[in-house]
Amino acid sequence: MSFSSDVKGELARLEIKKKEDMLAEISGFLRVSGSIRLNGSGKMSIVASTENPAIARHFKKLIRDYFGSSADLEIGESEAPGSGKHYSSGYRYSLKIGHEGKSDRILRETGILMIKEGDDYLSDGIYQPIISKKSAKKAYLRGLFLGCGTISDPKKSYHLEFVIKRDGLAQDLKKLIDSFVEMRANISKRKNQNIVYIKKADYISDMLGIMGADFAVMNFENIRLERKIKGEAMRLSNCDNANVDRLITAAERQLKDIELIDKYMGVDNLPLRLNEIANARLKNPSASLTEIGNSLAEPVGKSAVTKRFAKLKEIAEKLKESI
Known part of the structure; x- marks a missing residue:
């Protein structure tokens, strides 16, 4: 039926x-x-x-x-x-x-x-x-x-x-x-x-x-709820997958910047804060920015970690120009 x-x-x-x-x-x-x-x-x-x-x-x-x-x-x-x-x-x-x-x-x-x-x-x-x-x-x-x-x-x-x-x-x-x-x-x-x-x-x-059709209304609403839950779960899953993809892509870019700096300048020659963040990324290639910040001797927030990686990127770009 x-x-x-x-x-x-x-x-x-x-x-x-x-x-x-x-x-x-x-x-x-x-x-x-x-x-x-x-x-x-x-x-x-x-x-x-x-x-x-x-x-x-x-x-x-x-x-x-x-x-x-x-x-x-x-x-x-x-x-x-x-x-x-x-x-x-x-x-x-x-x-x-x-x-x-x-x-x-x-x-x-x-x-x-x-x-x-x-x-x-x-x-x-x-x-x-x-x-x-x-x-x-x-x-x-x-x-x-x-x-x-x-x-x-x-x-x-x-x-x-x-x-x-x-x-x-x-x-x-x-x-x-x-x-x-x-x-x-x-x-x-x-x-x-x-x-x-x-x-x-x-x-x-x-x-x-x-x-x-009161019984049909209840059945209809139950099906709507099931569809909504499945749709939300799918959306969150897609969102999580997208976030993971973005995280991996960003981490790969950061690692390339750090490897370039280490090759032509040496990571140990970086200022203390940049040296610390570079080594943290090398030790944790797949870690999130929050996890990187928490792993430091003096933990910092996501914003501070983002700024330090931006500074490393800037240094790497200057090195590319001089090579």
Whole structure:
């Protein structure tokens, strides 16, 4: 099971008690997963499909609890490429609601079928009266995610998206997400689809919490923490390696300066402090500046050691010029 399917499984097991939340969640799901079929005599039926059996059961129950309508459940082979990857069955589950199952009422109450100047028309976007309350906003997002949302494995990347066909719905969804405190979504195009997406880890964690996936939030945050610890350990390791490389390079330069001075001038002819620091480096080729300073008869700090090596370098440079 993928992380995305785990999240959907958790959301599909939630018990929705408020009527307005039931309607909002049903509306969000039907908006992206439902289609309308004309059966003659002006009668319509609704077909809503999903690859996830838990989601199909969840909405069959919600529709029954809210509308008192029993949706027929049909199972067929999935049409989606690689559908068996996340669900072992590889089947497609379709909820079908006919005229006798109150399809007209469902379409109107969910804001999908509207009337203007006496004519019916299909709306494009979120029916705002459905999301007038904060809990209903959360429920609508949950319905949309169960219908068209995915989230990447946080062990690999941070990405949550909704795949939306209609431009109006994509814009409304972005506004809905942005209405929550410190949340922001973006929209991009992928072929003929709108992708409403979130890539910031904090926002994704908040979105999971908003939709009610509390267990997924804990799992997500644990993975984030593990990644952060591993990243910090890697950074420190790289930093340590870089420091060691710099230390070795600096020590090699100092040894070359001292060897040059000894060859053409003699280390013993250096002033006492420079003689002492030169001999300390010769005895401890890989020691740090701090360790060199502490090894002297009268220990000195890193700054003083640096100045003395700088003086040795200056002497070595003058010797090179005179050779």
